[in-house]
Amino acid sequence: MTREEIANICKAMSDTNRLRIIEMLTSGEKCGCELLDELQVTQPTLSHHMKVLSDCGLVSSRKDGKWHHYTIRHECFAEYIEYIAAVSSHNEQNREMSCCCSK
Amino acid sequence: MTREEIANICKAMSDTNRLRIIEMLTSGEKCGCELLDELQVTQPTLSHHMKVLSDCGLVSSRKDGKWHHYTIRHECFAEYIEYIAAVSSHNEQNREMSCCCSK
DNA sequence: GTAATACATAGACATTTGTCAATATGTTTT
DNA sequence: AAAACATATTGACAAATGTCTATGTATTAC
Numbered sequence A, B: 001m002t003r004e005e006i007a008n009i010c011k012a013m014s015d016t017n018r019l020r021i022i023e024m025l026t027s028g029e030k031c032g033c034e035l036l037d038e039l040q041v042t043q044p045t046l047s048h049h050m051k052v053l054s055d056c057g058l059v060s061s062r063k064d065g066k067w068h069h070y071t072i073r074h075e076c077f078a079e080y081i082e083y084i085a086a087v088s089s090h091n092e093q094n095r096e097m098s099c100c101c102s103k
Numbered sequence C: 001g002t003a004a005t006a007c008a009t010a011g012a013c014a015t016t017t018g019t020c021a022a023t024a025t026g027t028t029t030t
Numbered sequence D: 001a002a003a004a005c006a007t008a009t010t011g012a013c014a015a016a017t018g019t020c021t022a023t024g025t026a027t028t029a030c
Helices: A003-012 A016-026 A032-038 A043-055 A074-088 B003-012 B016-026 B032-038 B043-055 B074-088
Strands: A059-064 A067-072 B059-064 B067-072
Touching (some): A003 A043, A003 B003, A003 B016, A016 A032, A016 A043, A016 A067, A074 B074, B003 B043, B003 B074, B016 B032, B032 B043, B043 B067
């Protein structure tokens, strides 16, 4: 996963409505109309949000007749968590002592 | 951690320059001037980025003479990872069967 | 076949964001 | 005291973003 891909995932999750959508999908597959019921946005706005979430890989969709079912892509979240865990871990072996202003 | 706080953290990480800064801080405390050397941005832009990272809680700063040393706040990352892990975990017990369009 | 439902697309608009140049503030060095 | 260095603040601007209305496209129901 490149830094750009990580940034795109973060950008997708930087909106509270999209976070709510992700939270709703935690309990399992949902169709657009059900997500729409819970959010205070219009249908085109929801459609836009689902495209953002799909494009970055966090969510996958499955068409079934006139319904679109959305699901969390656990592999994507797993890779993302892996990155966050890596950058946030204190790794003493990686520690550099060469800061220009260290005494 | 509220949904707004999570969204702010995501927004802070949604920029590739700020991700690079976080990556640089992984190896330990860094001062602004050293971060500036590695990035292709002006000093005011770096100052802005550090403010964004500090305001959301991901980074803390320590003033030492004319230098400002920045550090990753592991507690904040830990809370964030906890949220991501929670929403991305498949929890069969939480699964709802009541989708309007489920057959 | 007509109406209703679920979703996407296009265009508009106000707000936010990343960036810079200019300038200010505080600290160290000479 | 003056110069150099590290950082913050202000104001400007182009680009990106979230939202809406209007409209289009499938699919199902009557």
